[in-house]
Amino acid sequence: MEKILYSELQNLPLKKGQNLASFESTNTDLNDFLKNDALVDQEWLVSKTYLCCWKKSITGYITLVTDTLEVKVVDEQDGIKGYPYHKYPCVRIARLAVDKTFEGRGIGRFLMLAAIGMAMDVSSKIGCRYITVDSKPESVGFYEKHGFKLIEKYKDSDFPKMYLNMYPIIERM
Numbered sequence: 797m798e799k800i801l802y803s804e805l806q807n808l809p810l811k812k813g814q815n816l817a818s819f820e821s822t823n824t825d826l827n828d829f830l831k832n833d834a835l836v837d838q839e840w841l842v843s844k845t846y847l848c849c850w851k852k853s854i855t856g857y858i859t860l861v862t863d864t865l866e867v868k869v870v871d872e873q874d875g876i877k878g879y880p881y882h883k884y885p886c887v888r889i890a891r892l893a894v895d896k897t898f899e900g901r902g903i904g905r906f907l908m909l910a911a912i913g914m915a916m917d918v919s920s921k922i923g924c925r926y927i928t929v930d931s932k933p934e935s936v937g938f939y940e941k942h943g944f945k946l947i948e949k950y951k952d953s954d955f956p957k958m959y960l961n962m963y964p965i966i967e968r969m
């Protein structure tokens with residue numbers, strides 16, 4: 797399937813009145829969340845959702861929240877020596893889904909890059925060092941491809957927890 801040019805994609809905040817009815821990823825929970833809960837959660841300030849739009853289609857979405865990550869589950873090279881607290885501050889990918897008719901065309905990567913960009917923006921204003929996600933087992937490879945590490949302690953859980961260390965990404969810029 798041909799990739800969609802990133803210059804043709806838009807990452808737009810979810811707003812009242814958008815027609816979400818046609819969105820259908822392979823995961824029904826993720827479809828239900830977008831259609832029934834995302835806006836309400838956003839109004840309660842507990843999550844923020846962005847839609848990836850191409851022409852008139854909603855091709856995917858991502859939901860972000862704040863999070864913390866236990867210091868002891870982070871690999872030595874990703875942590876801070878002598879950090880005096882038990883948890884690091886992070887942004888979490890709470891939901892990410894691509895419409896099934898658009899899978900394999902670069903939308904997941906576009907949403908991931910948008911999440912990294914937004915987490916970098918947060919970290920320029922508020923302490924935030926990692927991006928976390930509770931992955932679906934079948935999506936671990938997708939996150940690994942984008943630099944996420946699987947946390948050993950959670951590797952056999954139903955939703956394996958992973959993290960991306962933003963420090964080297966920001967340092968390189």
Ligand SMILES: CC(C)(COP(=O)(O)OP(=O)(O)OC[C@H]1O[C@@H](n2cnc3c(N)ncnc32)[C@H](O)[C@@H]1OP(=O)(O)O)[C@@H](O)C(=O)NCCC(=O)NCCS
Pocket residue numbers: 821822823826891892893894895898899900901902903904905906929930931932934935936937938941
């Ligand atoms: C996982 C998901 C978000 C990927 O989105 P996508 O738009 O199809 O992915 P992209 O086309 O951007 O792929 C980017 C890269 O990741 C790879 N990739 C995609 N899905 C993958 C998977 N499940 N496992 C391993 N690699 C994967 C692609 O091969 C591609 O690599 P390449 O550039 O080297 O070819 C999408 O399949 C989806 O929504 N699945 C159902 C819901 C889900 O699992 N969400 C994540 C749960 S937290």
